[in-house]
Amino acid sequence: MALLEVRDLTKDFGGLRAVNRCSFTVEQGSITALIGPNGAGKTTVFNLITGLLRPTSGRIYFQGRDITAMPPHRITRLGIARTFQITRELAELTVLENVVVHAARDGLAGLIRGSILQHEAERAMALLDFVGLAAMAREKAGKLSYGQRKLMELAGALMAEPRLILLDEPAAGVNPALLEEILERILQLNRSGMTFLIIEHNMDVVMNLSHQVVVMAHGEVICQGPPEAIQQDPRVLDAYLGAA
Amino acid sequence: MTLLNLTRAAAPARLEARFLILSGLVVLLLLLPVLQVLSDGHNYVLHVLMVIFMYVALASGWNIIGGYAGYTSLGHPVFFALGAYFSGVLLVYKGWSPFWTAPLAGLLATIFGFAFGLITLRTRGPAFVISTIALLLLARLVLDNWEWVGGSNGLSLPMIGWPYRFYKIPFYYGMLLTALAAVWVSYRIRHSKLGLFLRAIAMDEIKAEVAGIDTRMCKVIAFAISAFFAGVCGALWGYHQTYLRPTIFLTIGAAADLVLINLVGGRGTVAGPVLGAALRVGLDELVVNQIGSTELNITVTGILMILIVLFFPGGIIGALRERGRLPRLLDWD
Numbered sequence: 375m376a377l378l379e380v381r382d383l384t385k386d387f388g389g390l391r392a393v394n395r396c397s398f399t400v401e402q403g404s405i406t407a408l409i410g411p412n413g414a415g416k417t418t419v420f421n422l423i424t425g426l427l428r429p430t431s432g433r434i435y436f437q438g439r440d441i442t443a444m445p446p447h448r449i450t451r452l453g454i455a456r457t458f459q460i461t462r463e464l465a466e467l468t469v470l471e472n473v474v475v476h477a478a479r480d481g482l483a484g485l486i487r488g489s490i491l492q493h494e495a496e497r498a499m500a501l502l503d504f505v506g507l508a509a510m511a512r513e514k515a516g517k518l519s520y521g522q523r524k525l526m527e528l529a530g531a532l533m534a535e536p537r538l539i540l541l542d543e544p545a546a547g548v549n550p551a552l553l554e555e556i557l558e559r560i561l562q563l564n565r566s567g568m569t570f571l572i573i574e575h576n577m578d579v580v581m582n583l584s585h586q587v588v589v590m591a592h593g594e595v596i597c598q599g600p601p602e603a604i605q606q607d608p609r610v611l612d613a614y615l616g617a618a
Numbered sequence: 619m620t621l622l623n624l625t626r627a628a629a630p631a632r633l634e635a636r637f638l639i640l641s642g643l644v645v646l647l648l649l650l651p652v653l654q655v656l657s658d659g660h661n662y663v664l665h666v667l668m669v670i671f672m673y674v675a676l677a678s679g680w681n682i683i684g685g686y687a688g689y690t691s692l693g694h695p696v697f698f699a700l701g702a703y704f705s706g707v708l709l710v711y712k713g714w715s716p717f718w719t720a721p722l723a724g725l726l727a728t729i730f731g732f733a734f735g736l737i738t739l740r741t742r743g744p745a746f747v748i749s750t751i752a753l754l755l756l757a758r759l760v761l762d763n764w765e766w767v768g769g770s771n772g773l774s775l776p777m778i779g780w781p782y783r784f785y786k787i788p789f790y791y792g793m794l795l796t797a798l799a800a801v802w803v804s805y806r807i808r809h810s811k812l813g814l815f816l817r818a819i820a821m822d823e824i825k826a827e828v829a830g831i832d833t834r835m836c837k838v839i840a841f842a843i844s845a846f847f848a849g850v851c852g853a854l855w856g857y858h859q860t861y862l863r864p865t866i867f868l869t870i871g872a873a874a875d876l877v878l879i880n881l882v883g884g885r886g887t888v889a890g891p892v893l894g895a896a897l898r899v900g901l902d903e904l905v906v907n908q909i910g911s912t913e914l915n916i917t918v919t920g921i922l923m924i925l926i927v928l929f930f931p932g933g934i935i936g937a938l939r940e941r942g943r944l945p946r947l948l949d950w951d
């Protein structure tokens with residue numbers, strides 16, 4: 375059984391069909407890339423998986439369980455974390471708080487406990503250390519550079535203890551040094567068993583990183599397979615040239 | 619290790635000075651009515667302080683949903699009226715003192731706030747403020763036409779059976795207790811998980827939801843807690859006035875007052891609504907003393923308050939913090 379299965383997913387915005395009968399799977403332990411020209415519907419697929427949008431039709435299964443149209447926080451708690459194409463940080467909170475808000479809490483009683491518990495602070499600091507932001511822990515998140523915000527979002531995603539992480543263009547707008555850093559972290563996490571679904575434009579990144587590639591164009595999945603096969607598929611070339 | 623400092627928990631040694639000052643202030647306020655017993659003529663001081671306490675409780679309560687979560691409510695007068703009418707009716711028909719039914723009035727407001735929030739806090743953003751205005755107008759309509767509670771003529775309550783000279787004292791203590799409770803709850807929430815989640819909601823609700831926060835439940839709980847203090851204040855204030863009328867409570871002006879107090883003091887901070895309430899009542903007294911109690915005094919107070927907001931967008935607390943001038947005595951965030 376695949377960790378994530380998207381089946382016949384369709385999303386209309388008014389008259390625009392942004393996602394059209396998409397089906398694909400993400401296998402446990404894999405890094406799966408979701409690629410396609412701008413406007414192909416990739417981010418919309420992420421929004422559907424994470425519950426921010428309700429599909430017009432189709433279903434989403436996570437660990438065999440139907441999660442279609444569940445509220446986003448429940449989907450997160452079931453084990454899907456994500457980052458955003460354009461980072462969303464809580465600018466007035468500290469970097470540490472930005473990470474800790476992702477921590478699971480137990481029930482209503484959890485709400486009245488201290489805002490940052492000792493074990494949460496320790497875990498969050500370890501994660502910030504992992505992404506190289508430990509020194510910034512007490513700064514306001516609004517002070518971080520764009521690349522640092524991406525790293526902070528990654529730390530936040532990890533804080534939620536997910537089984538699957540969705541990354542929306544982790545490389546876009548990040549300087550090469552920081553990009554190396556981000557890619558290295560992703561590979562490291564994957565080696566220890568974490569599953570990723572990654573939207574990415576940079577073909578070098580896709581080829582180096584992924585085990586499986588899903589190609590979208592005009593809202594449809596036009597082909598999927600291992601990166602070597604995808605690279606030679608004429609339909610992929612077509613899609614990218616056609617959109618240019 | 620530095621981790622300890624990150625959790626904000628500890629550092630009691632440095633807090634002691636301001637705890638001492640505040641404890642001293644509370645003791646002073648608790649003892650103040652003794653002056654009343656020893657000598658005449660302090661009703662005015664007690665009265666003004668009582669009104670300040672009431673606004674502190676109302677504004678601190680409002681701040682939980684309106685400041686921390688960033689959801690402006692113009693419906694709080696409804697909870698105030700609910701409390702006033704609940705305890706007033708029990709007094710008139712059953713003879714039960716509002717001093718002990720006030721917490722029940724608060725509880726009723728909480729339940730009502732919870733139910734209303736469940737429906738209207740599903741959505742994100744500005745739809746909520748509209749729904750609270752609708753609630754205000756609806757409540758006005760109901761009370762204006764509900765003859766059993768006096769309709770638009772209102773309901774007269776029996777005066778407290780208490781020597782006139784000491785009339786203010788029980789109300790003074792009632793409001794003081796309510797204000798202390800409101801500030802304490804506000805402070806605790808500010809430093810709890812709920813507070814962190816509410817602030818996250820205020821900044822980016824979608825991000826908060828995706829981070830795994832049940833944003834709707836957090837908002838509803840915040841709104842319900844917030845309603846509690848309005849209910850208690852309503853119960854006490856109605857009894858103090860001995861007269862309940864829909865027009866006294868259910869006005870947009872009364873609703874806007876709470877927003878303005880928070881804006882002036884510093885919305886979303888613990889001390890902001892306290893400062894704002896004291897300033898609001900203090901200014902009003904000053905203006906009334908200068909120009910007499912007319913429609914004008916409300917306007918002048920309003921204009922003064924709006925000027926403060928214009929010059930200090932973050933309120934007094936925000937402005938002081940920005941300049942690094944916020945004394946520890948006022949820094950409870």
Ligand SMILES: Nc1ncnc2c1ncn2[C@@H]1O[C@H](COP(=O)(O)OP(=O)(O)O)[C@@H](O)[C@H]1O
Pocket residue numbers: 387390392410411412413414415416417418419
């Ligand atoms: N919330 C929305 N409302 C209306 N149209 C949208 C919305 N989100 C995305 N779209 C449209 O759907 C299409 C797919 O967008 P998106 O999923 O962001 O593409 P990608 O991430 O592949 O670049 C685009 O034409 C975009 O304009």
Ligand SMILES: [Mg+2]
Pocket residue numbers: 416417418459
């Ligand atoms: Mg996109």
